[in-house]
Amino acid sequence: MKLIRFGEAGKEKTGVIINDKRYDTSAFGEDYNEQFFETDGLNRLSAFLKDNNNLAQVNEDVRLGSPIGRPSKIVCIGLNYVDHAKETNATPPPEPVIFMKSTTAIVGPNDNIMIPKYSVKTDWEVELAIVIGKKASYVDEAEAMDYVAGYVLHNDVSEREFQIERSGTWDKGKGCDTFAPIGPFVATTDEIKDPGNLHLWLKLNGETIQDGTTANFIFNIPFVIAYTSKFMTLLPGDIISTGTPAGVGLGMKPPLYLKPGDVIELGIDGLGTSTQKLVAYSK
Template sequence: MKLIRFQPYESIPKPGIQRPDGTRIDVSGFCADYDEFFFGSGGPTRLAAWLEEHGDHCPVVDPATPLAAPCGRPSKIVCVGMNYAAHAAETGAEPPTEPVIFMKATSAITGPYDDIVLPKDSTKTDWEVELAVVIGKRASYVTEAEAMDHVAGYVLHNDVSERAFQIERGGQWVKGKSADTFAPLGPFIATADEIEDPHDLRLWLKVNDELVQDSTTRDFIFNLPQCISYISRFMTLLPGDIISTGTPSGVGLGMKPNRYLKAGDTVELGIDGLGTSKQHVKAYGQQ
């Protein structure tokens, strides 16, 4: 299934499904949201069974209705840094010997077509197309062999990053990753059964229609079982949590000269099986 959340005018987001033909239906008769309770209670499996009986009677969503992020606010977003060999090389870093992990504030989450707003004093805001994993059941000290049993699905993520805040201001990366609008997600969560091999997906990103990132998840340094198992040694992953698995080469930081986003730019990105998203870039305070 493809799980969406849509947002009627001046309303809270509602859960829905995108059908194979692209039409969208409202499933708020089944659940209130795609949140920790939904994922932790076997929601995708229960929803699939419910749809067999009720799907034909669900309201159809107007195609013009905006899409919100396809998940309710999770307890955390955990990111894996330097997880593509070519990306590590372009930034001049040695490939890590253990996964590099950092946090991203959940208040950064926005919908797939919402604007990216440059924060105050931003000078080096960058783009990063990433495959993100949605956790389906509580994970603590899971083995690599068990790890994929804890995956509910996958979602497209633009890990927007302010490099000056991240690298030049001291402290941890989180402050360069967490500005409002810095985590566009979606358009949908594809449940795990929809993606045959998450380690063989093309992912790409364009800035102003110029292709700048174009790679595959075959270039992972640490695969998904390794990442999930590793992270679960240091924190409990709760249902609905997001693990963003790193970006390939082609970011602005790696270009010579460096290139960063400015007001008026447009970013478009996609991953095989996970759709595409598009964000316009605005200055802070710009209407």
């Protein structure tokens, strides 16, 4: 299945994509959130779809929101591609780098990205994100994939001065408002045969800037889930974003950062594409 949420920001309805067409599942009566995943929501939704084959179609021009209702947390893995570590002059880590991204950063896949007040180094990162399907704590790597509900496209927008030059952890450069465009849809695991071998890319103003593959992970998905679950309990609906390949603005010579009017397009095999326009800060 491919899960979507659509409509006005903060008032999204649920839906699905079937044969490339969007359908309204709000009659199902639940949001795609922690409770949904925790209570076998995917199987219940599948049964609902079999019994309701006359769903209203959603127009293509209707806004898409994040396909996941606000999760308890977004966990991110840093420096998970060798080429990205090298371009930022970082040593590939012996263990996964973990940081958190605020849930208030979440926006729809095609919503604007707002450059923060006082920002001078706003950057981009196309990433494959994992959606957790059931409570995970001290998970064995061999069983880790049993905890995955699906996958989703994520732009891990980053303010590099806040992240690197302002002391402390990376989190302050990662969780600004609008810094987590997610979607267009969550693809369940049956839709993605090999998440460890997916092409992902990003264009800035029409020029391809990132062009990579998840085959170049330093730490693969089962390891990342098992490792993360040793340090925190992962709840249903939580998101783990798995890192970005080379091609970020920080790694260019000279570095290149985003400005109002720039347009980012990004995509991953099987997970669709998204487009965001950069706008200046406003209240």
